[in-house]
Every structure is written in structure tokens, then in C-alpha cells.
Amino acid sequence: MLLSAENSLLLLIDYQTKLMPAIAEGARVLNRARLLTDAAQACGVPIWATEQYPHGLGETVPDLIPLITRRLTKTHFNAATEAHVQDALALWQGRRIVLAGCEAHVCLLQTALGLKSQGWAVSVALDACGSRHLDDKALARDRLIHAGLPLISVEMAAFEWAEHKDSAAFKAVLGAVKHAD
Amino acid sequence: MLLSAENSLLLLIDYQTKLMPAIAEGARVLNRARLLTDAAQACGVPIWATEQYPHGLGETVPDLIPLITRRLTKTHFNAATEAHVQDALALWQGRRIVLAGCEAHVCLLQTALGLKSQGWAVSVALDACGSRHLDDKALARDRLIHAGLPLISVEMAAFEWAEHKDSAAFKAVLGAVKHAD
Amino acid sequence: MLLSAENSLLLLIDYQTKLMPAIAEGARVLNRARLLTDAAQACGVPIWATEQYPHGLGETVPDLIPLITRRLTKTHFNAATEAHVQDALALWQGRRIVLAGCEAHVCLLQTALGLKSQGWAVSVALDACGSRHLDDKALARDRLIHAGLPLISVEMAAFEWAEHKDSAAFKAVLGAVKHAD
Amino acid sequence: MLLSAENSLLLLIDYQTKLMPAIAEGARVLNRARLLTDAAQACGVPIWATEQYPHGLGETVPDLIPLITRRLTKTHFNAATEAHVQDALALWQGRRIVLAGCEAHVCLLQTALGLKSQGWAVSVALDACGSRHLDDKALARDRLIHAGLPLISVEMAAFEWAEHKDSAAFKAVLGAVKHAD
Numbered sequence: 001m002l003l004s005a006e007n008s009l010l011l012l013i014d015y016q017t018k019l020m021p022a023i024a025e026g027a028r029v030l031n032r033a034r035l036l037t038d039a040a041q042a043c044g045v046p047i048w049a050t051e052q053y054p055h056g057l058g059e060t061v062p063d064l065i066p067l068i069t070r071r072l073t074k075t076h077f078n079a080a081t082e083a084h085v086q087d088a089l090a091l092w093q094g095r096r097i098v099l100a101g102c103e104a105h106v107c108l109l110q111t112a113l114g115l116k117s118q119g120w121a122v123s124v125a126l127d128a129c130g131s132r133h134l135d136d137k138a139l140a141r142d143r144l145i146h147a148g149l150p151l152i153s154v155e156m157a158a159f160e161w162a163e164h165k166d167s168a169a170f171k172a173v174l175g176a177v178k179h180a181d
Numbered sequence: 182m183l184l185s186a187e188n189s190l191l192l193l194i195d196y197q198t199k200l201m202p203a204i205a206e207g208a209r210v211l212n213r214a215r216l217l218t219d220a221a222q223a224c225g226v227p228i229w230a231t232e233q234y235p236h237g238l239g240e241t242v243p244d245l246i247p248l249i250t251r252r253l254t255k256t257h258f259n260a261a262t263e264a265h266v267q268d269a270l271a272l273w274q275g276r277r278i279v280l281a282g283c284e285a286h287v288c289l290l291q292t293a294l295g296l297k298s299q300g301w302a303v304s305v306a307l308d309a310c311g312s313r314h315l316d317d318k319a320l321a322r323d324r325l326i327h328a329g330l331p332l333i334s335v336e337m338a339a340f341e342w343a344e345h346k347d348s349a350a351f352k353a354v355l356g357a358v359k360h361a362d
Numbered sequence: 363m364l365l366s367a368e369n370s371l372l373l374l375i376d377y378q379t380k381l382m383p384a385i386a387e388g389a390r391v392l393n394r395a396r397l398l399t400d401a402a403q404a405c406g407v408p409i410w411a412t413e414q415y416p417h418g419l420g421e422t423v424p425d426l427i428p429l430i431t432r433r434l435t436k437t438h439f440n441a442a443t444e445a446h447v448q449d450a451l452a453l454w455q456g457r458r459i460v461l462a463g464c465e466a467h468v469c470l471l472q473t474a475l476g477l478k479s480q481g482w483a484v485s486v487a488l489d490a491c492g493s494r495h496l497d498d499k500a501l502a503r504d505r506l507i508h509a510g511l512p513l514i515s516v517e518m519a520a521f522e523w524a525e526h527k528d529s530a531a532f533k534a535v536l537g538a539v540k541h542a543d
Numbered sequence: 544m545l546l547s548a549e550n551s552l553l554l555l556i557d558y559q560t561k562l563m564p565a566i567a568e569g570a571r572v573l574n575r576a577r578l579l580t581d582a583a584q585a586c587g588v589p590i591w592a593t594e595q596y597p598h599g600l601g602e603t604v605p606d607l608i609p610l611i612t613r614r615l616t617k618t619h620f621n622a623a624t625e626a627h628v629q630d631a632l633a634l635w636q637g638r639r640i641v642l643a644g645c646e647a648h649v650c651l652l653q654t655a656l657g658l659k660s661q662g663w664a665v666s667v668a669l670d671a672c673g674s675r676h677l678d679d680k681a682l683a684r685d686r687l688i689h690a691g692l693p694l695i696s697v698e699m700a701a702f703e704w705a706e707h708k709d710s711a712a713f714k715a716v717l718g719a720v721k722h723a724d
Contacts, residue, residue, distance in 0.1 A: 001656045001690060002621065053346050076345040078183065106340045113182045126685075127678050132362075135308050139334040141685075142307075142322075146331045147182060150689045153682040159649045164619040165596050181675075234527050257526040259364065287521045294363045313543075316489050320515040323488075323503075327512045328363060415708050438707040440545065468702045475544045494724075497670050501696040504669075504684075508693045509544060 003123065003152070003160040005043035005169070009092045010036065012049040012068070013079065013101025013108045017058030023102055023130035024137070030061065032128035032154045035180040036100055037067045039158035042172035046092065048072065050079045052107055077107045080114030089120070096121040098157055100128035105140040113147055126151045184304065184333070184341040186224035186350070190273045191217065193230040193249070194260065194282025194289045198239030203313050204283055210311035211242065213335045216361040217281055217309050218248045220339035223353035227273065229253065231260045233288055258288045261295030270301070277302040279338055281309035286321040294328055307332045365485065365514070365522040367405035367531070371454045372398065374411040374430070375441065375463025375470045379420030385464055385492035386499070392423065394490035394516045397542040398462055399429045401520035404534035408454065410434065412441045414469055439469045442476030451482070458483040460519055462490035467502040475509055488513045546666065546695070546703040548586035548712070552635045553579065555592040555611070556622065556644025556651045560601030565675050566645055572673035573604065575697045578723040579643055579671050580610045582701035585715035589635065591615065593622045595650055620650045623657030632663070639664040641700055643671035648683035656690055669694045 015033055020026050040047050048070045049060050060068065074082045089097075097120050101108045108129050115122050124144055131137040144151060155177065162173040196214055201207050221228050229251045230241050241249065255263045270278075278301050282289045289310050296303050305325055312318040325332060336358065343354040377395055382388050402409050410432045411422050422430065436444045451459075459482050463470045470491050477484050486506055493499040506513060517539065524535040558576055563569050583590050591613045592603050603611065617625045632640075640663050644651045651672050658665050667687055674680040687694060698720065705716040 001660060002653055056346075075347055077340055077343075105334055105337050109337065110183055110341065117182060126682060133336075136334045136336055139307060139332055139337065142326070142332045143337070145685070145689070146326070146329075148689075151682055151685045153648055153679045155676075155679055156648050156652065156682065156686070159620055160653065162620075165599075166618055237527075256528055258521055258524075286515050286518050290518065291364055291522065298363060314517075317515045317517055320488060320513055320518065323507070323513045324518070327507070327510075418708075437709055439702055439705075467696055467699050471699065472545055472703065479544060495698075498696045498698055501669060501694055501699065504688070504694045505699070508688070508691075 003096065003098065003157055004163070005045050005161040007095055008045045008098050008161065009095045010040040010045050010047045010098045012037070012047070012060070012064065013099060013111055014050055014052045014057070015060050015064055015101060016051055016054065017061055019057050019102055020061055022132050024132060024134050026130055029102070029128060029130035030063065031180055032125070033100060034063055035176055036125055036128050036154040036157060037064055038176040039154070039161060039173050041067055042176065043161035043169045045161060048088070050074050050085070050107070050111070052077070078110035078114040079107070080111055080118055086118070096123060098123050098125060098152070100125040102129065103131040103136065104129040105131050105136040109140045109143060112144060112149055116147060116149060123150050123152050125154050125157055127153045184277065184279070184338055185344070186226050186342040188276055189226045189279050189342065190276045191221040191226050191228045191279045193218070193228070193241070193245065194280060194292055195231055195233045195238070196241050196245055196282060197232055197235065198242055200238050200283055201242055204311035205313060205315050205318070207311055210283070210309060211244065212361055213306070213309035214281055215244055216357055217306055217335040217338060218245055219357035220335070220342060220354050222248055223357065224342035224350045226342060229269070231255050231266070231288070231292070233258070259291035259295040260288070261292055261299055267299070277304060279304050279306060279333070281306040283310065284312040284317065285310040286312050286317040290321045290324060293325060293330055297328060297330060304331050304333050306335050306338055308334045365458065365460065365519055366525070367407050367523040369457055370407045370460050370523065371457045372402040372407050372409045372460045374399070374409070374422070374426065375461060375473055376412055376414045376419070377422050377426055377463060378413055378416065379423055381419050381464055382423055384494050386494060386496050388492055391464070391490060391492035392425065393542055394487070395462055396425055397538055398487055398490050398516040398519060399426055400538040401516070401523060401535050403429055404538065405523035405531045407523060410450070412436050412447070412469070412473070414439070440472035440476040441469070442473055442480055448480070458485060460485050460487060460514070462487040464491065465493040465498065466491040467493050467498040471502045471505060474506060474511055478509060478511060485512050485514050487516050487519055489515045546639065546641070546700055547706070548588050548704040550638055551588045551641050551704065552638045553583040553588050553590045553641045555580070555590070555603070555607065556642060556654055557593055557595045557600070558603050558607055558644060559594055559597065560604055562600050562645055563604055566673035567675060567677050567680070569673055572645070572671060573606065574723055575668070575671035576643055577606055578719055579668055579697040579700060580607055581719035582697070582704060582716050584610055585719065586704035586712040588704060591631070593617050593628070593650070593654070595620070621653035621657040622650070623654055623661055629661070639666060641666050641668060641695070643668040645672065646674040646679065647672040648674050648679040652683045652686060655687060655692055659690060659692060666693050666695050668697050668700055670696045
């Protein structure tokens with residue numbers, strides 16, 4: 001039930017430059033997204049990102065781009081319905097997908113439910129997810145719970161991936177946690 | 182698990198002129214009800230509405246009436262027990278009923294549980310539901326969850342019905358979302 | 363899934379004179395308890411009450427006493443373990459027990475779980491329940507949900523028992539609801 | 544479903560001197576931890592404690608140390624993965640482990656899920672648990688619920704262990720409750 005770095009894939013959803021300014025508590029959401037990404041990098045977890053119609057909504061925010069190993073463009077809100085996303089994910093068959101992104105109740109939610117219906121194990125790092133309105137985020141939480149998906153926090157992922165205080169990744173994870181505080 | 186416009190029916194519960202002024206955060210509730218109805222219309226989802234004893238509680242609020250394709254009068258709090266409601270719904274056998282309305286813990290809740298017990302798939306757009314007291318709405322949420330009904334937000338429905346950014350309905354949905362903000 | 367008056371028994375837990383002044387938001391809790399009891403009386407639902415060690419904690423509050431048809435003394439926090447309570451309840455075998463009382467996380471919770479483990483159907487009217495600290499009440503809610511017990515509000519019970527606007531009890535229920543507001 | 548003193552083991556997680564000052568609402572968390580420990584002692588429940596890397600994070604806080612019957616050092620966040628912890632717990636096979644500690648979303652959560660996956664019955668006394676950030680504690684709550692673990696409050700444990708007002712332990716438990724208020 002706990003995450004392991006060897007069995008995880010991080011998929012960031014639509015942290016795009018023209019969307020993020022509209023997100024409620026957006027600075028906190030991006031702070032958490034950055035910590036999640038730093039922890040994934042320290043622990044060797046692949047870091048992928050989707051972008052919804054980047055011509056209109058912009059690219060992923062600059063702070064995250066250097067850490068991402070693969071970017072996937074989409075036009076469906078549910079990334080799991082895009083054939084090229086399915087093909088790319090097939091490389092990591094069997095891994096648990098750790099999801100985070102925006103908006104919590106649209107692209108993040110639809111992708112989480114879509115991946116689950118295709119048989120993927122999915123965990124959602126809710127404190128790194130945002131919507132324009134907090135009401136919508138709260139209902140996204142309710143619906144993810146209804147679907148049986150485990151909600152996690154960014155720090156849960158970081159410390160489960162690091163596993164113990166003598167692991168190779170622990171110092172880097174702890175540094176990132178302190179830097180984000 | 183996601184909604185589709187082809188498989189949905191919107192059923193509005195008792196948004197009546199003499200009830201709405203007593204609803205907590207009533208202006209927000211009506212704002213969400215209007216957006217839900219606009220999105221349904223843009224996506225070709227049938228829009229029905231119930232009215233509890235309209236002689237006493239008044240008709241549906243004027244803002245919604247032009248969008249409604251069928252109005253159903255009732256005297257039971259649980260609309261699903263009325264024979265003429267059952268007969269009307271039978272036309273749409275197999276569709277998922279998206280419910281929203283007032284009061285969240287009385288007619289909305291009773292109708293949701295009643296429809297479910299008759300075998301209907303039901304989703305409740307909670308941010309478009311209201312009660313006179315917020316405590317009662319919170320307990321309506323708990324009881325809907327206990328009954329296994331998925332809670333959604335109005336925008337979830339709008340973007341699941343629209344499905345992708347190039348769909349026929351997307352522009353109208355996006356316009357309605359921006360207008361409601 | 364909805365309550366019916368013919369199939370309900372109301373069991374009030376420990377609304378006692380020396381306990382109630384310590385309950386957080388105690389006036390609201392008693393307001394809801396009175397409305398629940400008035401609605402039960404209007405709808406012909408039997409109204410029973412337990413008292414924990416009344417020599418020390420006092421009798422049930424005077425406002426409720428005239429409406430109660432049977433009072434049961436106990437020394438266990440969990441009323442369901444007392445043989446005379448079991449014997450009394452056996453008269454109503456098959457009814458759903460609607461519970462409300464104090465403290466939410468001690469005698470109310472223990473009795474709810476105890477009755478459930480003896481095979482009773484139990485619903486808890488949470489807005490009529492209180493604890494000295496709101497944290498404890500919130501965790502009582504979590505544990506009741508974990509145990510699969512449906513949480514209801516007092517007004518849910520009132521309007522499910524009344525059922526429709528032309529029922530014999532509706533006018534009295536509506537009067538009690540308005541009086542309690 | 545209720546706790547019994549004869550069948551419980553209290554396991555305190557990492558209430559350490561250099562960690563507690565960083566915990567949100569830390570004074571309240573320690574107040575609850577002390578009450579839980581006092582109640583366990585009054586009721587004859589064994590009281591064990593883990594310490595994460597005490598050379599760095601310090602020992603258990605002095606207020607709790609005299610009440611603890613066994614202290615277990617660890618380097619994994621998840622205490623259940625440590626062989627000496629497994630060996631020690633094997634002495635109490637069949638008991639329900641009542642857990643409380645810090646951080647709620649790291650060592651407490653990982654140990655709870657780890658023990659559960661090894662077949663232990665686990666209840667978490669959430670009001671005695673803390674994280675540096677309340678968001679993380681809230682998501683720990685969600686994940687414990689997702690895992691099917693019952694959440695309890697400290698007073699629930701105290702009054703379930705005491706069981707009735709004439710039990711040998713009741714007076715001591717009541718005194719500890721009043722002292723903690």
C-alpha cells in the first residue's frame with residue numbers, strides 16, 4: 001500500500017503558464033508540485049508531464065520544465081484517451097502512476113478516472129492539485145475517494161520513496177523538503 | 182465513470198421562487214444551477230425539472246424556466262415515488278440522471294435515494310444544491326456518500342459533457358463557464 | 363434506504379441536566395434534539411431515552427421529559443450491553459433505531475456500535491449529538507462512517523417520517539421545524 | 544468493534560524532543576498523547592514507543608518517558624519493517640494496536656499501513672497525531688480511511704477501555720480526562 005520509487009511514475013497534469021495564475025492558492029500548489037518533482041528526481045522516479053493545447057494555454061511553467069523527462073500534448077481533458085499517451089505509458093506497464101496537476105476537477109480528475117478504468121494503479125497527490133475555485137477541488141477530492149483512488153500528500157510520496165534515513169536519496173529529499181518549507 | 186452527454190439526463194429539483202430566498206448561499210446555488218443548465222443545453226442533454234406543490238412554493242425561478250424542456254409537479258418529497266415521474270423517466274431508461282436542487286437534505290436527497298433504489302444511475306452536482314442551513318447540506322453530502330452515489334461539481338459535468346477542446350459544444354460551454362465566474 | 367415512521371424507534375442518549383452545560387454548542391444540540399422529538403411525536407414514532415447514572419449526572423433535561431415514553435437507566439457507556447435495555451428493545455424487533463445524544467464519542471458512539479453488532483439497523487442524527495470538544499465529535503462522525511452507519515440530520519428524519527405534503531403529520535412537523543428555526 | 548483494555552497495545556510513534564517543536568498545534572497533540580498514555584496505564588494496557596534515529600531527533604519527550612514500558616529505536620520511517628520491532632510485537636499476537644504519533648503523514652501513517660499489511664488490527668487515535676503542516680495531517684486522515692483503518696479519539700479509547708462507571712479503572716480515567724481538560 002506504500003509507494004516505492006522503483007514502482008512509481010510521476011505524471012504532472014497541465015501546470016501551464018496561462019492556467020496557473022487563475023488557480024486558487026496557486027503559489028502553494030506550485031510549491032508542492034516543485035517539491036514532488038524534486039523528490040521524484042532524487043529518487044529516480046520518471047517525471048512526465050501533459051500539456052492541454054499549449055498553443056492556447058502556454059507551456060508548463062518554467063520552474064518545472066528542466067526536471068521533466070517527457071512532455072505529452074493533448075486536446076482531450078482526459079489524457080488517458082489520447083493514443084500517444086497510452087503508447088508512451090505502455091513502456092511503464094505495472095508501475096503506479098502518481099498524479100498531480102490542474103484543474104483538480106477537470107483534467108486531473110478525468111485523467112485519474114480514465115487511467116484507473118484502463119487498469120492503472122493511480123495515487124493523487126492532492127496538495128499539489130489546484131482548481132480555480134476551492135469548491136471544485138473539494139468535490140474532486142470526494143469523487144476520487146468515491147472511485148477508490150488513494151489520496152496522498154507530496155511529503156508522503158517523498159518519504160515513502162526515500163524509505164529510511166540511510167537511503168541514498170534521503171539527504172536530497174530532506175533538503176528539498178526544508179527548502180520548500 | 183465519467184459522464185457523457187449522450188448518456189445523461191439533467192433533473193432539477195424544486196428551484197422554486199418561494200423556496201430559494203430561504204436557502205443558505207442561495208445566489209451561489211442559483212449561479213451554479215444556471216451554469217449546469219446552460220452546459221446541458223449546449224451539449225444536448227435533456228433538462229427536466231420538478232416542482233413541489235407549486236401553488237404554495239411557486240414555480241421554478243424565471244432564470245431557469247426557458248431552458249427546461251419538461252416540468253413535473255409533485256407532492257411527495259421523493260419525486261421517484263410519483264407515478265407520472267416514473268412514467269416520464271421511463272422514456273430515458275439507461276441514462277444517468279444528473280441531479281441538482283433544493284433542499285439538499287429533503288427533496289434532493291430523497292429523490293436521489295429513491296431513484297437509486299429503482300435502479301437508476303444517479304450523480305449529484307452538489308455545488309448546485311442548497312438547504313436552509315449548511316449543517317443539513319453537509320449531512321446530505323455524508324448520506325449521499327454513504328449510499329454510494331458519486332458527487333460531482335457543475336463544472337465537472339460541463340467539461341465531461343464537452344469532452345475535448347475541439348468538440349461542437351466546447352465553445353458554448355467555455356463561454357457559459359466564463360460568464361458564470 | 364429512507365426512513366419511515368412506521369418502522370422507526372427514536373432512542374435519545376443521555377441528554378442529562380449535569381452533562382449538557384459542558385457540551386460544545388449545547389444550545390444548538392438541544393434545539394435539534396427537541397425538534398427530533400417533536401417530529402417523532404407528530405409521526406407516532408416511539409420515543410425512548412437512556413440516562414447514565416442519573417444519581418450523578420441528573421435526569422434528562424426537563425424540555426424533553428414530557429415527550430419521552432420510556433426512560434432506561436444504565437451504568438455501561440454502551441447501552442446495548444445492559445440486559446434490561448436489550449429486553450425492552452426486543453419489543454420493537456425489526457425497527458430501525460434513530461439515535462441521538464451525548465457525548466457523541468462516548469455513550470452515543472458506543473451504543474450505536476453496540477446495537478449494530480447485535481443486528482439492529484441504526485441511523486444517527488448527528489446534528490442532535492454533542493461532545494464537550496468538537497474534535498471528539500468530528501472523530502465520532504468518522505468512526506460511525508467507518509462502521510457503515512448512515513448519518514442523518516434531524517430535518518431529514520422529520521421530512522422522511524412525514525413523507526408528503528398531504529400526510530396527517532406534515533402540518534405538525536412543519537410547525538415544529540419553523541418553531542425551531 | 545469497540546476497544547477493550549485486555550485486547551489492546553498502545554504504540555506511540557516518535558514523540559521526540561527535537562521533532563515536537565515543529566509540529567502544528569504541538570501542545571494539543573502532546574496533551575492528548577499524555578491523556579492516552581495515562582488512560583492506558585490506568586487500564587493495564589501495555590505502552591510501547593518508537594524513536595526514529597534518536598541520536599538526531601532526540602529521545603521521547605520527558606513527560607511520556609516514565610509511562611512507557613518498552614522503547615524501540617528505528618531508522619525506517621515504517622516501524623513495521625524493522626525486524627526487532629516485529630519480534631517484540633510477536634509477543635502480543637492477536638491484540639489490536641492503538642497507534643498515535645508524529646508525523647501523522649510519515650512515520651505514523653507508514654507504520655499504520657505497514658502493520659495492517661502484516662495482519663495486525665490497528666486503530667489510530669488521530670487527535671494525538673501531528674504533522675508540521677495541517678494539510679499533511681488531513682491527507683493522512685484520508686489515506687487511513689482509504690485503507691479501512693478506524694480512526695478514534697483519545698477519549699474514545701479511554702472510555703472504551705474503562706467500559707462502565709463502576710470499573711476498577713474508571714475513577715483514574717475520569718481524573719486523567721479532567722486533568723487534561
